[in-house]
Amino acid sequence: MCLLMIAFSAVSILLVITVFIFGEGTPIMFKYGLKKFLFSLDWYPLEKSYGLLPMIIGSLSVTGGALVIGVPFGLACAVVLTEFSSKRLRRLLKPIIELLAGIPSVVYGFMGVVILIPFIRDRLGGPGFSVLAASVILGIMILPTIISISIDSLEAVPRSYREGSIALGATRWQTTRMVMFPAAKSGIIASIILGMGRAIGETMAVIMIAGNAATIPQSPLDPVRTLTSNIALELGYAAGEHRQALFATGVILFIIIMILNTIANLTSRKRKP
Amino acid sequence: MKILIPPRTEQNVMRSVLWLLTAITVFILFFIIFYVMKRGLPVVSLQFLSSNPAEMGKAGGIFSTIVGTIALTLLAILIATPLGVGSAIFLTEYTRENWMTRVIRFGSECLAGIPSIIFGLFGFILFVTKLGFGWSLLSGGLTLAFMILPTIIRTSEEAIRSVPYAYREVSFSLGSTKWQTVTRVVLPSALPGIATGAILSVGRSIGETAAVIFTAGSSLHLPTSLFSSSRTMSVHFYILAREGISMNNAYGTAAVLIISILSINILAYTLMSRFMRKYC
Secondary structure, X not given: OHHHHXXXXXXXXXXXXXXXXXXXXXXXXHHHOHHHHHHOOOEEHHXXXXXXXXXXXXXXXXXXHXXXXXXXXXXXXXXXXXXXXXXXXXXXXXXXXXXXXXXXXXXXXXXXXXHHHHHHHHHOOOOOOOHHXXXXXXXXXXXXXXXXXXXXXXXXXXXXXHHHHHHOOOOHHHHHHHHHHHHOHHHHHHHHHHHHHHHXXXXXXXHHHOEOOOOOOOOOOOOEOOHHHHHHHHOOOOOHHHXXXXXXXXXXXXXXXXHHHHHHHHHHHHHOO | OOOOOOHHHHHHXXXXXXXXXXXXXXXXXXXXXXXXXXXXXXXXXXXXXXXXXXXXXXXXXXXXXHHHHHHHHHHHHHHHHHHHHHHHHHHHHOOOOOHHHHHHHHHHXXXXXXXXXXXXXXXXXXXXXXXXXXXXXXXXXXXXXXXXXXXXXXXXXXXXXXXXXXXXXXXXXXXXXXXXXXXXXXXXXHHHHHHHHHHHHHHHHHHOOHHHHOOOOOOOOOOOOOOOOOOOHHHXXXXXXXXXXXXXXXXXXXXXXXXXXXXXXXXXXXXXXXXHHHHO
8 A cells, every 4th residue: 555655656746746837837827818928029027028939939949950960860870770780889889878868968068168159159150159059969968868769669670570671682771761660660759759858858058058048049040048948047036926937937848848748658659559 | 753773872872871970979979078078187186076165166176066966866866766666566566557557657757758947946846935945955855856756666667577477476485475575585686677777867866957956056065954055066067167167177077077977877787787687
């Protein structure tokens, strides 16, 4: 009986978190109207104007950018490690890539500040702190997630599929493209969605490199503020309605993440009936 | 008309492209570590590790942040491990797959996907303000414990599941009860696997910033009780780097941070592979 209660700890923590975030965040959303929150461009907390649209677009743009960079590299690594490399190399590289998932996000952000931002500022123009910088760093940060889950799903494809295809005279690449990818599709999609969730939820690295201007970026070289950085930047000193508006930001982030998690959960469940 | 590329050529082209992308990825990941080490290691000395930060971190070492990190991580592990292992025992030994296990798994998977800043917000509103713990080790430890719980549940569950069923049958045939079997046979055999999960969570807690900065605060003093605010290494590094206080000390802190996390992860990895070799 005692164990049963413990077993529900994760679920109850999830519920408590939901209750507290929504409890703090939703009243102000309804007070000013959901429409204003979601579609107004003006984030001026001092004048009681809480429009989150720039941050929503900011989060989506850096996440999109991160996927553009992270997905091709991540899938390439996964394919090379499962299809085009010797067993020994795989044994060596896979743990290394997984170990690197442990590098803290602040370190990635710092690398962005000292290497990437001067490079963008000098070569491409703009302030350097930009959508582009955030996308590149987030793209690197989601690599371990994409690589290890894709590898797992590629390895879960029965050997006979690959052998059958090669016996029919297909090359390794044809086998990968026409047999392995379709067979491992749901796992690969789940890996991309989880990577996306990681990119949307990342906070500290993004604050350090994205520039944090609460405006809609016009080009990849413009600074941007995401939902997560909006919370972290202002929570330290916010009070009253301003703080509630930050919790409302959390509510929106929470909903986006929950939708992504549910999709990832459903796609990967289909794989193993 | 479709241009036909011979499959062999196509394969060779694709193979080179894929290898190139992989090489770039591995290079970037290594580059980050070497870059930080090259600049950070010269800063690290016994003096740096054992003296407290002075002038907001501009001078001095990182001793109090090391203590803060260890205290916070220990606290989180001590809270999360019993909950996580208990959940895993229930899921594996005391129930069949039914709606309840599905709810528990779904809850734990969702919890795993929640970004750390949301945990930070939650810990801030519940522990720091509503319960009045203030910015303290206790608030931070509880928040971190909630964050690492899903990892511990999942790894413990896998570890317990991989203990061969014969072990349990022998124990039952000797007349022991279910609980005796679990505590004296299953858990000891699954211990390395469970430890792996706990160690991985330690690595994650050490690197965490967003959830900690709003719950444990950023005081530079040595923590004296559960209710004193304390700064962890990653928060210290973040503040040094972001406010440009001292790049040298920032690199030094980053080097210590990376070395500790990598060695913890390597430890977890070796434990895991040894455990896997034993049972699989």
